[in-house]
Amino acid sequence: MMSSKNEFKNQVKGLYRKILIAFGMIGIAVFGFLYIALNPSVLSKKPEETVVDVPEITSEIENGIHVATGFVDGDGLTEVIQNCTNCHSAKLVTQNRMSKEGWIATIRWMQETQNLWDLGDQEENIVNYLATNYAPQKKGRREALTNIEWYVLKQ
Numbered sequence: 410m411m412s413s414k415n416e417f418k419n420q421v422k423g424l425y426r427k428i429l430i431a432f433g434m435i436g437i438a439v440f441g442f443l444y445i446a447l448n449p450s451v452l453s454k455k456p457e458e459t460v461v462d463v464p465e466i467t468s469e470i471e472n473g474i475h476v477a478t479g480f481v482d483g484d485g486l487t488e489v490i491q492n493c494t495n496c497h498s499a500k501l502v503t504q505n506r507m508s509k510e511g512w513i514a515t516i517r518w519m520q521e522t523q524n525l526w527d528l529g530d531q532e533e534n535i536v537n538y539l540a541t542n543y544a545p546q547k548k549g550r551r552e553a554l555t556n557i558e559w560y561v562l563k564q
């Protein structure tokens with residue numbers, strides 16, 4: 410009677426141990442699954458060599474002009490190259506001259522009608538670059554005449 414009770418106890422202990430091991434294995438499996446789910450890149454083979462397939466835009470600047478695009482060199486040049494040469498040539502940008510408001514309006518127009526993306530916190534840089542380097546030329550009025558040698562009309 411006593412021994413069968415002990416036997417039962419041992420069986421329960423054994424079962425208890427098996428359940429613990431089973432839970433442990435399930436825990437490890439869940440952890441592994443979550444790890445892979447959160448880091449899918451661990452499964453994908455890494456290419457031996459990373460080939461950068463971005464079309465080469467050289468950063469060569471000559472006489473203050475970015476050679477590959479024709480943009481004037483200045484603060485924000487990189488952002489402008491990255492955001493403003495994807496759909497049309499840089500020439501469409503450089504042949505225009507606008508005030509800050511004008512550039513913002515052009516950007517809004519492209520965003521509303523031409524699928525231009527949200528420029529986020531780069532917008533300020535871009536607009537400043539454009540308004541600084543492609544500002545309207547205020548040459549509409551004739552410049553004041555100076556150093557004029559008047560002559561007396563002869564009758």
Ligand code: HEC
Nearest residue numbers: 492493494495496497501502505515519523524525526535
């Ligand atoms: C998602 C595509 C796309 C991107 C990116 C883009 N544009 Fe445009 N943009 C257009 C289209 C389309 C036109 C109209 C082209 C045409 O009329 O041939 C245009 C026209 C223009 C024009 C001429 C507007 C006019 O009134 O004639 C200017 C200036 C211009 N873009 C400047 C920019 C600047 C600056 C950027 C960067 C902030 C930029 N674009 C980025 C699509 C884009």
